[in-house]
Amino acid sequence: MRTLVIVAHPDDIEFGVAGSVARWTLEGADVAYCIVTDGSAGSNDPNIDKETLIRTRQAEQLAAAAVVGVEDVHFLNYPDGMLQPTLELRRDLTRLIRRLKPERVITMDPTVWFVDNPGYINHPDHRACAEAAIYATFPSAETRPIFPELLAEGLEPHKVAELWLMFSEKPNTHVDITAVIDRKIDSLSRHVSQVGGRDLSFVRGWDAEAGKAGGYEYAESYRVLRLTPPESDGTQAQDSASAQKDAAQKDAAQKDTAQKDAAQKDAAQKDAAQKDAAQ
Numbered sequence: 001m002r003t004l005v006i007v008a009h010p011d012d013i014e015f016g017v018a019g020s021v022a023r024w025t026l027e028g029a030d031v032a033y034c035i036v037t038d039g040s041a042g043s044n045d046p047n048i049d050k051e052t053l054i055r056t057r058q059a060e061q062l063a064a065a066a067v068v069g070v071e072d073v074h075f076l077n078y079p080d081g082m083l084q085p086t087l088e089l090r091r092d093l094t095r096l097i098r099r100l101k102p103e104r105v106i107t108m109d110p111t112v113w114f115v116d117n118p119g120y121i122n123h124p125d126h127r128a129c130a131e132a133a134i135y136a137t138f139p140s141a142e143t144r145p146i147f148p149e150l151l152a153e154g155l156e157p158h159k160v161a162e163l164w165l166m167f168s169e170k171p172n173t174h175v176d177i178t179a180v181i182d183r184k185i186d187s188l189s190r191h192v193s194q195v196g197g198r199d200l201s202f203v204r205g206w207d208a209e210a211g212k213a214g215g216y217e218y219a220e221s222y223r224v225l226r227l228t229p230p231e232s233d234g235t236q237a238q239d240s241a242s243a244q245k246d247a248a249q250k251d252a253a254q255k256d257t258a259q260k261d262a263a264q265k266d267a268a269q270k271d272a273a274q275k276d277a278a279q
């Protein structure tokens with residue numbers, strides 16, 4: 001499945017989704033990364049040169065991507081630490097989605113403000129990036145009249161099938177990364193300017209915790225939304241009792257399919273993991 005991961009900073013992907021990416025690329029999936037900010041707030045050293053830091057962090061990101069089989073990395077270079085969910089950012093992400101035509105978009109969960117134990121205020125760039133990415137995914141990417149300047153660039157509307165939110169408080173999907181946990185840590189360790197010399201076993205701890213819900217040794221968890229197909233005639237469902245009933249039935253049917261799909265996917269992934277381990 002063609003996948004685009006959109007995050008705020010170099011290293012966000014490696015903490016949250018690189019294990020899943022390692023699995024998918026092994027299975028032949030086409031995965032691209034988009035890093036929205038330039039990473040220039042990634043050091044408090046008063047002597048560090050900003051341009052050098054940006055170049056270093058982008059080189060680290062490319063190295064981290066290569067470890068899990070990703071070569072297509074896009075840097076949007078917004079200033080780190082001051083990101084806003086602007087229409088400009090939404091347009092830039094819409095442009096990328098229409099160009100790459102991913103079936104699955106992954107970003108963070110913008111509804112997460114705080115994390116307990118240890119206390120963490122979710123970085124405002126994470127929330128801003130996620131909000132822009134979600135609204136680029138829907139409705140901008142698939143709706144012709146939004147950002148008509150993109151049509152002038154030859155970019156036709158594109159419908160994304162699935163939105164995956166990482167670090168969500170309401171995960172419904174767990175990807176078994178047991179077979180590739182070492183590669184995930186290796187990928188993360190390529191961000192030498194950020195994690196060099198640090199003990200990264202806490203990331204294994206997160207993934208072991210996430211694995212419990214799916215019965216795996218290590219997993220990455222997501223809130224997955226399967227986006228409904230567009231109305232064939234372009235009209236919206238009417239806000240009537242019958243339309244709502246229809247929607248509820250559709251929703252229940254989709255949930256059922258989603259659960260079956262997830263179970264099948266997990267079985268396939270387990271199978272692939274066993275094959276991996278055997279090789």
Ligand SMILES: [Zn+2]
Pocket residue numbers: 008009011012123126
């Ligand atoms: Zn970050």
